[in-house]
Amino acid sequence: MKRTRRFGGWGFTDTKVLPPPAALSLLESTLGKGEALPEASPELFRLPKPQKLPRLSGEVKTDGLARLSYCCGQSFPDLLSLRTASWRRFPDAVAFPVSHEEVLALVQRASEQGVVLVPRGGGTSVVGGVSVPEDPRPVVVVSLERLSGLKSLDGRSGLATFGAGTPGPEVEGALSANGFRLGHEPQSFELSTIGGWAATRSAGHRSTGVGKIEDLVAGVEVALPSGTWRLGPLPASAAGPELRKILCGSEGRLGILTSVTVRVQPQSVQEQGLAVLFPSWEEGFEFCRKLLREEPFPEVLRLSDAAETEFGRHLVTAGWAATVVRDFLFSIRRFSRACLLLVGASGKAGKLVSSWGREARRLGGLPLGSGVYRRWLQERFKHPYLRDAFLSSGFGVDTFETAAPWSQLPRLKEAVRAGLERAAATLSIPILLLCHLSHAYPDGASLYFTFFWPLRREEALFQWQGLKRASLEAILQAGGTVSHHHGVGRMHAAYLEREIGPQGLQALKALAHALDPAGILNPGVLFPAEQA
Amino acid sequence: MKRTRRFGGWGFTDTKVLPPPAALSLLESTLGKGEALPEASPELFRLPKPQKLPRLSGEVKTDGLARLSYCCGQSFPDLLSLRTASWRRFPDAVAFPVSHEEVLALVQRASEQGVVLVPRGGGTSVVGGVSVPEDPRPVVVVSLERLSGLKSLDGRSGLATFGAGTPGPEVEGALSANGFRLGHEPQSFELSTIGGWAATRSAGHRSTGVGKIEDLVAGVEVALPSGTWRLGPLPASAAGPELRKILCGSEGRLGILTSVTVRVQPQSVQEQGLAVLFPSWEEGFEFCRKLLREEPFPEVLRLSDAAETEFGRHLVTAGWAATVVRDFLFSIRRFSRACLLLVGASGKAGKLVSSWGREARRLGGLPLGSGVYRRWLQERFKHPYLRDAFLSSGFGVDTFETAAPWSQLPRLKEAVRAGLERAAATLSIPILLLCHLSHAYPDGASLYFTFFWPLRREEALFQWQGLKRASLEAILQAGGTVSHHHGVGRMHAAYLEREIGPQGLQALKALAHALDPAGILNPGVLFPAEQA
The missing domain is CATH 3.30.70.3450 (Alpha-Beta Plaits)
Structure with a gap:
């Protein structure tokens, strides 16, 4: 039976995870009492009438619940706006294509007619990657959830091709039935999809060993206004720059991924x-x-x-x-x-x-x-549910991650701490900052930060903005990347140029313009839409 | 003391490697007798007067020997034209910048003045990557040989930054003095440079273990008409598509690499x-x-x-x-x-x-x-010298390489054999085809082919073209890549679209146009210049 996703929160409605009283006590003794956010409630929204759309192929929903359920992702501002019923940008429709051909038809029609498309996998972006943008044109969310399942398996080469909308458990389930595994297990594993992983350069808990998703992607199929772009699996090549790598991290702006071929390995039982x-x-x-x-x-x-x-x-x-x-x-x-x-x-x-x-x-x-390791393994996919409970208990919480060479990490960690503490002082709030190192490489590692603060309901967005801005400033000044595996989305788009330089931005814009001349594909991610 | 490079052949003048009589006998018994090519002789060339150039900063040579020595690389057609004194396209000058700033000044001046630049590392391209193109504009070869040496070493992160023109032995020499190694050892190791490796997505004999150069490149510095593009070293990121990967394999068309930061490992003695x-x-x-x-x-x-x-x-x-x-x-x-x-x-x-x-x-x-392994290790960099000896003995010889998933390799190997034999039959010549598998990956491997044929001096280019075309057709039809590590150059440029699709070509053109609006950077590599 298909489980129901929770509106305005993480995961499925059949699962609720509450923090033990000890954790709440610790937060309260560190941060004081905050103002709890209300639970999100679809009934509180009054949606504007959808804009008129050209006829689109495949199933397209325009009812209020669909438009509401697919309007954004799981970032702090997304959740805050949903819980306070202040979210304002809704898609005019949600499309549910069932095949590459249907996606292609959608993309081509949308490009001709000037309809903005927001491709969506599991909808778990915490950086605004699937949040409906402000745009005067009609906006359709393209949910890829029906492009699901194992399409082909080349066991001799260890290559498996999946529909882009296949979520984590289905990926590993299909592989395990054939004696293989991918081993890509982001915290969003139960919800997020293989296409979403590729589009955002995701990393999983096992990435230190199995590699990030961009190391695992061997081939892709992409729907573009100009037609189908297929880059078949290759173990390696010197045929110009690796274009498969350009599609990894393209976040829907350089085409809609419809299937992904990944490198899989024989299943392993001796963990x-x-x-x-x-x-x-x-x-x-x-x-x-x-x-x-x-x-x-x-x-x-x-x-x-x-x-x-x-x-x-x-x-x-x-x-x-x-x-x-x-x-x-x-x-x-x-x-x-x-x-x-x-x-x-x-x-x-x-x-x-x-x-x-x-x-x-x-x-x-x-x-x-x-024992402690095994327990963490068992519990890890439940941790994101806790965030909802903290918000309901008056504590703001968000996470961000970066990466840098080993030699720079001590300075980077200290810069983030100092930057967030300064911002918190300015906001006159205490914060609790947690950090772990994960996803290590021979030349460096990722640092993953979690920060808590006591919520003031009317100022929650302002509080978050101050803390978030401070974290990005600290990271960029200390030579870290704006994201190790959450992606750029709309949240980091204005900061990307500082990392990749004006030429890097120019290169991305040139690619977007060449592949999507009408600028209909997920505008606003990677770089602000108005700059396009 | 600086060793002198051989004109119209491989390597240094102080080294000559001759095949043992047994090998020549085997060739003769298989292929019959061919017509020996004459040795290349600079005296046989009459160079056209150089076009007038704008004033360029740094040392610039316009003498005949410099223009001749830097006019092309080491492909079969290059060597054939040099040996028969029929090469026609000479640079109007050769520039020897000594710093990133000098390269930048050159690039900016050339872009303003419409001067074509051909960046050159060790000059060992076997696919026309450094061959002076036909172009009505003045052409300057930019030799990066003076941008040489270790610039910085971050031992804690295992990151070393080299001038782009640093050749293999100098790379390993500087690292070994500090207890590190890169382990990138292409057959051209003694001549080719770290910038050339990055620009062409090179692989080395140890790549199965240490990775291809694009896996080893952590950061780059690039000179562009719009200024300096610096992408510092990062172990990993999700900040949009990995632009460092776009520069790997860009073959000078998306900027001139002036320094490269690579991932190095502690030196290892237990081989x-x-x-x-x-x-x-x-x-x-x-x-x-x-x-x-x-x-x-x-x-x-x-x-x-x-x-x-x-x-x-x-x-x-x-x-x-x-x-x-x-x-x-x-x-x-x-x-x-x-x-x-x-x-x-x-x-x-x-x-x-x-x-x-x-x-x-x-x-x-x-x-x-x-014993056999150690002997191969000792002798391997001498093998390319043999090619010159074979040409002087009447045997044409060339190599090409591809890669594909394991499951496709048997069919690919057979397709190449059949294709070349058909082409040889059409040309009414016998051939000898050798193959090895190298550079293996979990999902596939590279196949490296060597083919010999009896030379007819007047028809040598025609013979080669027939065989080369057959190999490319066979590879593309069997799903292989046009190159695993030699690159695209000018030789494979017309074939690249069949591998990466019209959208891939469009993407590359958009990048080239955005980063080099005047189209002065190595035109003709990756895709034909007239299509730009």
């Missing part, structure tokens, strides 16, 4: 994992950096800083015995600022996990065994 | 290598395919087909005892069509080499120990 407690961030950081010097890499490598470790400790409910042991451990002076590392791998690399544990001990870490 | 004889191509092929299922990969993996193994056997001079053993081996019926595999690795993976040998034995192979 091993371990948690290690390091007395300090610096010791854990060095362990991670050194681990990436030689292959095989771990699949999962995730080092929480002291604040995140402490917060996580309050998030996990455990039996009283485990709690006593845990609390005793953190009470030891040496571990009072402890940082938790999770490391895991499968296949041949899985056999190395225990030796990594020994190496961690040599570098000052305390291996905690596999 | 292990092994040669294995497989009774058939199919058995060796399966061994390679399976080896790439799990990391760590070997660095070197190179499987010669029976014809190449047989030819190689005649190419290597060995002591009489070794020769007796070898000949005995090949006389055994089971090894009469034997295929030689070379496999090698260093670091942790080096420890796996002996277990790979055992696995090869289990799959029907006969491990021959490390």
Whole structure:
């Protein structure tokens, strides 16, 4: 049975995840009391009449609930606007094409008629990638959910082709039935789709080992106003610049991906994992950096800083015995600022996990065994649900991520902390900032930040804007990227030029203009639409 | 002391490599006698007066020898035209900038004044990438040889920045002095440059393990008419499409690379290598395919087909005892069509080499120990010199390479063989076709072909064109790429659209036009200039 997505929140209506009282107490003792946001309620919206649309092929819905359900993604401003019933930009219709040919017909008709298309996979963008833009033209959201499933499998080459709208569980389900796996497991895994992953350069929990999605994409099929663009799978080439890489990260602006061919590997059953407690961030950081010097890499490598470790400790409910042991451990002076590392791998690399544990001990870490790791594995897709609960408890929360070379990461982490604290002081609010290192590479790693603040309902957007702006400024000044795996969307579009330079922006605009002369494909993502 | 490059042939004047008589006998018995090409001689050329140039900054040479020495690369038509003194397109000058700023000034002045620039690294292109194009405008070759050396090293991140004109030995020399290595070793290693590698998406003998150059490039600096484009090193990002990847394979058409930051690894001393004889191509092929299922990969993996193994056997001079053993081996019926595999690795993976040998034995192979491998390692950079000797002995010879998924490679290899044999029959000449698999990936591999034919001096270009065209047709029809690591250059430019589609071509043209509006940067590579 098809599960129902929650309106104005994460995931499915059949699942609700509440933080334990200890976590809320910790937030309240750090941040004070905030003003809870109301739950989102479709009844509170009065939608404007849809603009008249040309006849479009395939199923197209224009009812209010469809227009409301597909109007935006899961960013903080998206959720805030939905919960306060202040969202104003609705699609005039939602299209549900069932084939590449139907998408192509839609794209071509829309280009001729000046209809804006917003392609949408799982709708989980946290950077405004699927939020309906302000545009005087009619806007149609193109949901790719019916372009789903395994289309072909080349077992000898380890290549699998999926419809772009295939969500994570269906991807792995179809592969596992054939003895393969992709191993791409972003936190949005249960909702997001393979096409969305490719379009946004997604990373998953196992990316340190299996690679980011752009490393896994071997071929693509794209619908464009000029027709079908098919780039078949190739292991490598020197036939000019790699155009498959241009489509990864194109966020729907350079065409609508309708199918994706990915590199898959034989299924692996020997997953091993371990948690290690390091007395300090610096010791854990060095362990991670050194681990990436030689292959095989771990699949999962995730080092929480002291604040995140402490917060996580309050998030996990455990039996009283485990709690006593845990609390005793953190009470030891040496571990009072402890940082938790999770490391895991499968296949041949899985056999190395225990030796990594020994190496961690040599570098000052305390291996905690596999229980904490396994628990995290089981719980990880539930964590995004917590955000809704925090918003309903008066705490604002958002996340952002960046990446930089190893040598720059300490400065970058410090710059973000300082920048956010300055912004919070300006706003006269306290904040709680958590950070983990994940997605490590031989030459650097990603830092993932979570920040909480006490909500003032009338000022919530203003509060968020101040904090968000400070984080981007700090990242760009410290040489980080505006995003490691969330993408650019509309939220980071105005900042991209500072990272890629005026020539980079010029290159992207030239590509968009060449492939989509009418400018109908997801305008506003990557770079502001008015600059096009 | 600076060594002198050979005019109209490979490498340095202080080195000459002659094939052993056995190899020439084998060619003669297979192909009959051909007409030897004369050696190239600068005295035979009468250069047209150079066009008048605007004043350009930095050292600029306009003498005949410079214009002659920098007029083309090392493709078969290049060498043929030089040896027969029929080359007609000479630069009006050769510029030798010493800094990014000088390159930038050159590019900006040339763009204003309508002067065509042909950027040049080691000048080893075998696909016309550095051959002076037909163009009514003045043409200046921009030699990057003085932008050489290590500019900075970030040891903690394993990132090294080099001037674009740094040749292979200097790259590894500077890194090794600091305890690092890049491991990028194309056959042109002694001559080609890090900027040239990046611009052409080069691969090296160790690419199966260390990756192609586009995997190793973390950052670039580019000179453009609009100014400097700098993309600093990042381990990964989701900030839109990866523009560093657009510059890899741009072949000078999207800007002149002036420095390149690459991912380097700690130096490794434990290199292990092994040669294995497989009774058939199919058995060796399966061994390679399976080896790439799990990391760590070997660095070197190179499987010669029976014809190449047989030819190689005649190419290597060995002591009489070794020769007796070898000949005995090949006389055994089971090894009469034997295929030689070379496999090698260093670091942790080096420890796996002996277990790979055992696995090869289990799959029907006969491990021959490390001697043959070590010999190949020592001799490999001399092999390109042999081409000159073959041309001087009456045998035409050229190479090309492609890549495809594992499942398509058998059909592709057969299509190339059939296509070339048909073309040879049409030309009424015999050919000898050798092939090896190298640069393997989990999802496929590269096939590298060498073909010999008996030269008719007056028809040599016509003969080559017939064979070359047949190889490209076969590759494209069988789903291979027009090049795995030689690049597109001017030679494959007319074929690229069939691989990347009209939209791919449109995308490249849009990029070129946006970044180089005057169309002065290496026109004719990637796509024909008249289409721009």
